[in-house]
Amino acid sequence: MLESLGVGAGSGGLGQRIPASELDRIDHALVFGLQKDGRASAAALARDLGLDQRTVRRRVERLLDEKVIRIAAVTDPRQLGYHSRALVCVKTSGSSDHGRLYQEIAALPEVDYFTVTSGRFDFQAEVFCADDVDLNRVISEEFRGRPRCRPSRCSTICACTTRTPGSARSARCTSRRASGRSSSMTSTTASSRCSSPTAG
Structure with a gap:
């Protein structure tokens, strides 16, 4: 390219x-x-x-x-063997700086997207795993296994739709921000508590 x-x-x-x-x-x-x-x-x-x-x-x-755009391949996770995908919403405990915790979670190989948020949850992470067993392991070990990390909700992503860049909304977003993102995702989710035996 x-x-x-x-x-x-x-x-x-x-x-x-x-x-x-x-x-x-x-x-x-x-x-x-x-x-x-x-x-x-x-x-x-x-x-x-x-x-x-x-x-x-x-x-x-x-x-x-100048990092306005980047050229990247947009993949289909299922074609790559990732059949379980979830949005994990987390509250943190304690009043100390959580910067290191955020960096550790964001660096996990299973985490594709990470955001620090306001409101009920402190951050959320989009997680890709091979199957539900692997997803449950990641939530149990990588999230609940950290002292200040309290997963509060896990929403399994059942389907997603890619908004085509040629759509009217995409044109408006490009005009406003020139973000350079190749696509954006909207998801249909089924919520489950992270404390359940299996995630999803």
């Missing part, structure tokens, strides 16, 4: 983020175009937008370097 755009393999490194106010219409159009097809060549993008290929390459390289 990078080669088709004429962008060096080292792009997308440790750059400073571009303030949203500095992204213009061309930047937004390139982000939206790459959301629709992450393999689009510089020539195709230039043709669609009526731009010079050199301008496209320069702009895309800047967006990568």
Whole structure:
């Protein structure tokens, strides 16, 4: 993909983020175009937008370097052998800084997505496991097994739908934020208590 755009393999490194106010219409159009097809060549993008290929390459390289976008493969977890997926919501105990705990949970190989939240729960983690037995092990050992970690709810994800980048909402989101995310997920869940014998 990078080669088709004429962008060096080292792009997308440790750059400073571009303030949203500095992204213009061309930047937004390139982000939206790459959301629709992450393999689009510089020539195709230039043709669609009526731009010079050199301008496209320069702009895309800047967006990568400044971490506005990243080019990544979006996988199907089930095809990779992960058949149990859950959202684990956790309350933490104690009043000390939980930064280290957050880092430990976020670094678990089974955790795909981690967020610190306000409200009833302190954080939530999206967990991918091979099966329900493995999911129960992860919740028991990696979550409940930590002194300050109190899993309060586990929602098994039964189905998910990918919003296509070409949708009206996606276009609005791209225009507002130029986030560069290739897709977003909405999930249908079935809730179960984490204290149950099996998670899900």
